[in-house]
Amino acid sequence: LQSTLICVWGHCLLQILAGGTVACFCYGHTGAGKTHTVLGYNGELGLLGLAASALCVDLQGQAALHLGLRVAEVHNGRVVDLLAGDHCTRREMFVREDQLGQMHIRGAAARLADGRVEVRPLSTEYASTAAEAASIVSKAVALRAIGGSGLNSQSSRSHALLEVELVTAEVIRWREASIRAESLLVPASKDVEAALADVLHPPAGADWQLWFDALQDTKTAAQHELDASVAGLAAAVAAGPVGVGGTLVFVD
Numbered sequence: 001l002q003s004t005l006i007c008v009w010g011h012c013l014l015q016i017l018a019g020g021t022v023a024c025f026c027y028g029h030t031g032a033g034k035t036h037t038v039l040g041y042n043g044e045l046g047l048l049g050l051a052a053s054a055l056c057v058d059l060q061g062q063a064a065l066h067l068g069l070r071v072a073e074v075h076n077g078r079v080v081d082l083l084a085g086d087h088c089t090r091r092e093m094f095v096r097e098d099q100l101g102q103m104h105i106r107g108a109a110a111r112l113a114d115g116r117v118e119v120r121p122l123s124t125e126y127a128s129t130a131a132e133a134a135s136i137v138s139k140a141v142a143l144r145a146i147g148g149s150g151l152n153s154q155s156s157r158s159h160a161l162l163e164v165e166l167v168t169a170e171v172i173r174w175r176e177a178s179i180r181a182e183s184l185l186v187p188a189s190k191d192v193e194a195a196l197a198d199v200l201h202p203p204a205g206a207d208w209q210l211w212f213d214a215l216q217d218t219k220t221a222a223q224h225e226l227d228a229s230v231a232g233l234a235a236a237v238a239a240g241p242v243g244v245g246g247t248l249v250f251v252d
Contacts, residue, residue, distance in 0.1 A: 009047070013054055016166065016246035023249040034252040038162070039141055048137060048162060048250055053130035055164070055248075064241055067133050068165040068172070070122040071140035072105060075158035079105055082140035082160075083123040090143050093122065109186075118183040122163075126172070137162070159252060166246040174233035181226035188219040 012022040024047065026034040040046035045053070052067060059065050071082040072093065084091030084107075093105050107120045127133040144158055167175075192215050194200035202211035237245050 009051060013051065013058070016055065016248050017058055017243045019243055019246045021247040021249065023251070026250070026252045035160070038250050038252040039137065048164070049130070049134055051248055052133040052164060055166070056130040056133070062241055064168050065166050065243060066168070067127045068124045068167045069127060069133060069136050070124050070163040071137065072122055072161040073144055073158045074161065081107065081122050082143045083125050083136070091123075116183055117187040119186060120179065126167070133164070162250040164248040166243045168236065168240045168244055170236035171233065171240065171244060174229055174236050177229040178226065178233055181222065181229045185219065185222035185226050188215070188222045191215050192219050
């Protein structure tokens with residue numbers, strides 16, 4: 001696998017370090033070695049571990065850059081976040097399409113203590129060394145569905161989506177701000193739509209127009225906050241060191 005990485009992935013790693021995106025899609029019948037190739041087996045590093053190690057070596061001396069890792073499992077028509085929570089637990093996710101036709105993986109809506117409705121994307125864990133990245137991936141892999149096959153007693157019974165992104169502290173901060181802002185906008189937009197459809201009604205005795213204007217103001221304020229956070233994120237990427245935003249995606 002080391003020689004494969006050098007021969008096949010050498011130029012790809014350079015593209016990631018320049019801020020580009022590279023994807024590797026493994027396919028084949030059960031037992032062909034897809035998961036073995038990507039994640040390794042019996043202590044042997046797979047392409048993901050080797051690539052993370054190579055990236056960490058190249059990032060030495062660039063303290064501002066970190067590796068952000070996301071891992072999802074697709075199994076029996078369900079999508080699961082394998083890095084959810086402080087102790088990396090399985091969290092069911094949903095695939096959503098936005099108005100532009102872009103697909104997103106999102107968790108279920110949860111109402112927070114302050115009344116906000118939050119919808120989280122895939123969890124991200126951060127690493128600065130190859131060992132830290134390997135530890136994160138190991139925790140996720142331990143939660144994957146497995147079973148036996150004629151060729152492998154520990155054959156994965158699912159597909160995995162693994163992302164490694166080069167990020168900075170500013171990118172992390174603005175991305176969290178975007179998530180919070182989106183959590184405000186989504187329910188505010190639904191309230192306005194429900195009011196227009198005569199599904200949501202004002203409290204008894206309240207003036208409908210004043211009540212609806214308040215809903216619109218809430219939606220507008222949330223949209224402004226989201227626009228500001230998205231602009232902040234774009235500025236953080238533009239002002240970051242060469243390579244920020246570079247992403248490596250594996251699918252097995």
